[in-house]
Amino acid sequence: MRAAAISTPRLNKMPGIFFPSANPGELKGSDHCLLDDKTQKKRPKAFGTDLKAYLKSMLPHLESGIKSSKSKDILSATEVIQWSQSLEKLLTNQTGQAVFGNFLKSEFSEENIEFWLACEDYKRTESDHLHRKAEKIYKAFVQSDATKQINIDFHTRESTAKKIQVPTPTSFDEAQKVIYTLMERDSYPRFLKSEVYLKLLSELQGNSLK
Secondary structure (H helix, E strand, O other): OOOOOOOOEEEEOOOOOOOOOOOOOOHHHHOOOOHHOOOOOOOOOOOOOOOOHHHHHOOOHHHHHOOOOOOOOOOOOHHHHOOOOOHHHHOOOOOHHHHHHHHHHHHOOOHHHHHHHHHHHHHHHHHHHHHHHHHHHHHHOOOOOOOOOOOHHHHHHHHHHHHHOOOOOOOOOOHHHHHHHHHHHHHHHHHHHHHHHHHHHHHHHHHHOO
């Protein structure tokens, strides 16, 4: 169980959920491996052992410098700077989503972004599949003995359990908002001060001057 949580995003005016092209499966595999019920998960090593190698493996285009106006697949220093404007800006960028996700793994709190992404995918689900997917998300993240249990208060947990009995696209909105705010107030500020973020920004800014 982690420290107390507090609150997230899109649809229905919740901040930070604008993911027109986001693909949650890219972070954890197809059909949301992030929902796999595993009794144990292998914990990653903390960042710092070989940060440059990590960045190159995550972002092989670092050596290419700033992206050109015609290129859409190369990360720019401007984009990385924008990540610091808000968590919403960070999560609407797929590379930002991946880098932040790996940072959360180093802090042993990756279930937060996994749940947030699962909720984003859930909102785009056709009505015929809502019940199946709602159960999957609930069992993986919300129920009291979930292997990837998110840190939400009792009221939110109970409220979510009731809502999925007759699932709608907004069934997880309350819990998702709690987790978004938790990331926004807790993990996100640390991410912006982390070596992985500052090193990435430095690499891109340095390449832009070459």
